[in-house]
Amino acid sequence: MFRVLLRLYLITIVTYSAAIFLIPKLVIQVFEHRYVDYNVEQSRGLQKLIVKQYQRAPVEHWSQVTEQLGRDFAPLKVELLLHQDARYTPEEEQLLAQGKPVIRLGEWGWMAEVSAPINPQFAVKLTIPPDPLDMNLLYWSMNVLIGAALLACLLVWLRPHWRDLERLKSTATQLGKGNFGERTRIPPSSNIGSLATVFDTMADDIEHLLNQQRDLLNAVSHELRTPLTRLDFGLALALSEDLPQASRERLQSLVAHIRELDELVLELLSYSRLQNPAQLPERVEVVLDEFIDSVLGSVDDELENPEIVIDVVLDCSVERFNLDPRLTARALQNLLRNATRYCDKRIQVGVKVCPTGCEICVDDDGIGIPPDQRERIFEPFYRLDRSRDRSTGGFGLGLAISRRALEAQGGTLTAQASPLGGARFRVWLPSVTD
Numbered sequence: 001m002f003r004v005l006l007r008l009y010l011i012t013i014v015t016y017s018a019a020i021f022l023i024p025k026l027v028i029q030v031f032e033h034r035y036v037d038y039n040v041e042q043s044r045g046l047q048k049l050i051v052k053q054y055q056r057a058p059v060e061h062w063s064q065v066t067e068q069l070g071r072d073f074a075p076l077k078v079e080l081l082l083h084q085d086a087r088y089t090p091e092e093e094q095l096l097a098q099g100k101p102v103i104r105l106g107e108w109g110w111m112a113e114v115s116a117p118i119n120p121q122f123a124v125k126l127t128i129p130p131d132p133l134d135m136n137l138l139y140w141s142m143n144v145l146i147g148a149a150l151l152a153c154l155l156v157w158l159r160p161h162w163r164d165l166e167r168l169k170s171t172a173t174q175l176g177k178g179n180f181g182e183r184t185r186i187p188p189s190s191n192i193g194s195l196a197t198v199f200d201t202m203a204d205d206i207e208h209l210l211n212q213q214r215d216l217l218n219a220v221s222h223e224l225r226t227p228l229t230r231l232d233f234g235l236a237l238a239l240s241e242d243l244p245q246a247s248r249e250r251l252q253s254l255v256a257h258i259r260e261l262d263e264l265v266l267e268l269l270s271y272s273r274l275q276n277p278a279q280l281p282e283r284v285e286v287v288l289d290e291f292i293d294s295v296l297g298s299v300d301d302e303l304e305n306p307e308i309v310i311d312v313v314l315d316c317s318v319e320r321f322n323l324d325p326r327l328t329a330r331a332l333q334n335l336l337r338n339a340t341r342y343c344d345k346r347i348q349v350g351v352k353v354c355p356t357g358c359e360i361c362v363d364d365d366g367i368g369i370p371p372d373q374r375e376r377i378f379e380p381f382y383r384l385d386r387s388r389d390r391s392t393g394g395f396g397l398g399l400a401i402s403r404r405a406l407e408a409q410g411g412t413l414t415a416q417a418s419p420l421g422g423a424r425f426r427v428w429l430p431s432v433t434d
Helices: 002-030 032-056 059-072 090-097 133-176 193-239 245-274 288-300 325-342 398-407
Strands: 077-082 102-105 111-117 122-127 284-287 309-316 320-323 346-354 357-364 412-417 423-430
Touching (some): 002 133, 032 059, 032 111, 032 122, 059 077, 090 102, 133 193, 193 245, 288 309, 288 346, 320 325, 325 357, 325 398, 325 423, 398 423
Parallel strands (some): 309 346
Antiparallel strands (some): 077 122, 102 111, 111 122, 346 357, 357 423
């Protein structure tokens, strides 16, 4: 808020200062004759009074008259000048020759000098001195007070706007985090009331569409599991009978496809559950080395290549850390399964705990991931070109589920280049703050 207020205030003050400096000069230039006539009328009595003082005295006493007038009219300066010595312009000399006074304007159109003709040779000039220092200080103090008043007005005007904009920003942030029931609740009387109404309507539509999508996905997934289970059971009964070898192989292939479909349905259900913001993570304190061992144990049973070596590097100042064991284990299992598909012979799991959180890196020595694909691989059903084959590429949901599982805990999952030459998946879980 203060940045916006400062910018708006600076623009206002600069505009105000420029207007005060330029507009009077422009107006005085355009209406100079009117300002001159006005000052002539205002000073006519003073001019006649001074001229009469000279006309009553002999010419040889005019110097004494000038000194006396200078003392009487101080701090105004009175000077007796010959027309040719006063450095008047030709226009001003013409006015004096016609018996008219000469006015020179100062700031804001006020009279700075006035010259009145005494006779065809002499003129008396009255010079108004500049304002003293204390008056200038008072003038600038008034400007400062005006600036402070403008600042106060801007603050009063901006505060409700800023409050409602902050509420709109907070609601947008909550929607981005998956809390689709959040609304601005800004009254229509607000200056951004129409914008807030449109935003809330958009949020209602998004929540409705996502709920429909989630319900449809859950319904379809559950409905698919029933016939898949029946098919699996029926094929298992058929395989229990004596069959020719070719028929048995075809049936076993069908069983593999059915189980692959069942696995896909489970993945879809898992992804759908992670999209539900109502299911908050349950963070508990776990012993890190035991937790990592349990995750590795669940993956070791699935290793098809016995030559793959999985190393664990622990760099922990503390042995325990708060996390959601179910979600974190699911994410790490998916990352390790992905590493086993694409590594050559080595996988390394690095765990590092610092006061701000826990970092877990899963590295492999495979061919890695191109930089322009390191963000897209977390999109559902997206697979790299080299993994289009289902036998190695899976369904394209594992990494998406891993990221969702970690983001639900306030963490992040990113893909990087690995020191081993392949891909690195970096998991970051922040510490729980009370």
